[in-house]
Amino acid sequence: MAIKGDLAMSAPELNAFLDSVFPQVRGEFLIEDLAPGEVTMRLAVRERHLRPGGTVSGPAMFSLADVAVYALVLSMVGPKALAVTTNASLDFMRKPAADADLIATGRLLKLGKLLAVGDVLLHSEGMADPVARASMTYAIPPS
Amino acid sequence: MAIKGDLAMSAPELNAFLDSVFPQVRGEFLIEDLAPGEVTMRLAVRERHLRPGGTVSGPAMFSLADVAVYALVLSMVGPKALAVTTNASLDFMRKPAADADLIATGRLLKLGKLLAVGDVLLHSEGMADPVARASMTYAIPPS
C-alpha cells in the first residue's frame, strides 16, 4: 500500500546523510531496512531517552517517528535537508521497555510535489504489540 | 500487527447491529471482511456523499473511518453501543472518485479496558493509492 518508485538514496547513503545533518544524535537513529515507500529504523535507546518510571520518553518516540518519515521522503526525493514537518499526530498506546531499543516501521502513503505523508508503528524490540503509532506530514521545498 | 483474540461478533451480526443503531444510514456501511483486529468496510457512495467538484466529501470519509474502527472495537467487546470516539486524526491525501465506492481497511492497534485505538486506510474502489488515512480513539464504557 506504500508508494512505489525508485530509491534516490540507499540506506547507507541515508544513514550518512542523517549523521551529517543531525550530528548531535550521530549513531542513534539507524536505518536497518529500506525499500521504496518502506523503512525500518532503530533508535538505540540510551539513558537520555528514558523517563522516570522506567520507560522511553515521549519526545524520543516523537523523534524516531519523525526521522523515520523524513528518511522515507528523502529516500525518494534525494537529500533535501530542508524538508520540514508540518503536522504530527501520535497515539501512545503502551509503555515502551526501558531496556530495549525502539524499532520504527514506516510507510510512505503520499509523495506529492509539495506534501508527503507517512505513518509509522513503534515497537520495543521483542514486543509484539506496538507502543505507539504516528503520522507525519512533510512539506517538500521546491527543486 | 493488529490485535489478536476471539471475535465477539461476526460480520453479519455487526452489520445488523450497525443498521439497528444507525437506522438513518441503513445499508450504506457494509462490513465485507472481518477477522480479529482487521476489517474491510464499504461505503456505498451515493449522491449525498458527494461534494461539488466530483468527489466524496470529507464528512463521508470521516464517517467511514469512524464506523470502521467502531466495528473493530465492537467485534472484540460485543455490542456496546455507547463506545464513543474521543479523538480523530485524518490526512486527506488524494481526491476520491465520485463514481466509485469507498473501501476502508482498518486494524485495531490497542484494545485496553478504557481506550481502544485503530487506524484506517481509505481507497476509492479500483484505485491503488489511498485517498485518506485516519486514526481513531474510542472510549469503552465499563461493563
Next chain:
Amino acid sequence: MAIKGDLAMSAPELNAFLDSVFPQVRGEFLIEDLAPGEVTMRLAVRERHLRPGGTVSGPAMFSLADVAVYALVLSMVGPKALAVTTNASLDFMRKPAADADLIATGRLLKLGKLLAVGDVLLHSEGMADPVARASMTYAIPPS
C-alpha cells in the same frame, strides 16, 4: 493571536458563497460573526445531524469545524472553492445537546502561500464547556 489583515469577503458574501458551493446544506451553516482571523459559525442542528442517544453526530461536528476553517481561509484569500482540507485533528470531549445548535468559534493561526491552519472550539449553544476542539489544515490552490 489570530492572523491579522484585511477581509477579502464579508460575512454575507461568505454565507452566499457557501450556499452556492454546498447547495445540499443550504442554510445549515451560518456565519454569525467575522473579523480578520476570527469567525463564529452556527450549525442549525436538525434531525439528520443527530445520533442515537440524543446527541449530535461526529460527522456533523467534523463538518462544522471544517466549514468554519474554510470560511476563515476564504475570508482572507477570496472565493477559492478549490481550497482543500489536508489534515484534520479532533478531540471529542463532551456530549453535545441534541436540542441546541452547535456554535463554532474559530481562529486562523497561519495563512501561508500554500497552507493555512486554523483551530476551532465547538459549543452546544448555552453550554459553557466546549464539546469538541478541532484543528484543520487547508491547501490553497495557486492563484
Next chain:
Amino acid sequence: MAIKGDLAMSAPELNAFLDSVFPQVRGEFLIEDLAPGEVTMRLAVRERHLRPGGTVSGPAMFSLADVAVYALVLSMVGPKALAVTTNASLDFMRKPAADADLIATGRLLKLGKLLAVGDVLLHSEGMADPVARASMTYAIPPS
C-alpha cells in the same frame, strides 16, 4: 473557555515537582504564570534544543507542549506523576528563532475522571505569530 476550579498546586510547587520527576531537564521548563485551566510556560532554549538551520527542533517543541499540558492537569488534580500522554497532535507553522526562548500558552479544555485534554500555542519570545499549535490528551490514573 478553559476549565475553572481551584488550583491543587501553585506554580512554585509545580516547578519543584517537575524538577523532581524530570531531573535531567531541571531548570529548562519554567511555569511563569498559572491560573485554573491556564498556564504560561517557558522553555529556556539551549544548544541541545537546536536543529541545523538555526531553529528549535520538533522534539523540543513537542516536549514543551507536552509538559505544559501535564502541568495544567497536575495543577488541578495534584502531583500524580503517572498521568500519561495518550494522544498528541501538532501543527508546525513557522520556524522558531534559535536565539529566543519558546513560550507556551496552554489551556485545559476538559478534565474528566479518566481523560484530560489541553491545547497549547507556542511562540518564540518576541514574535507575534505562533510557531506551533498542539493538543494533548492525558490519561489520569485512578486515585
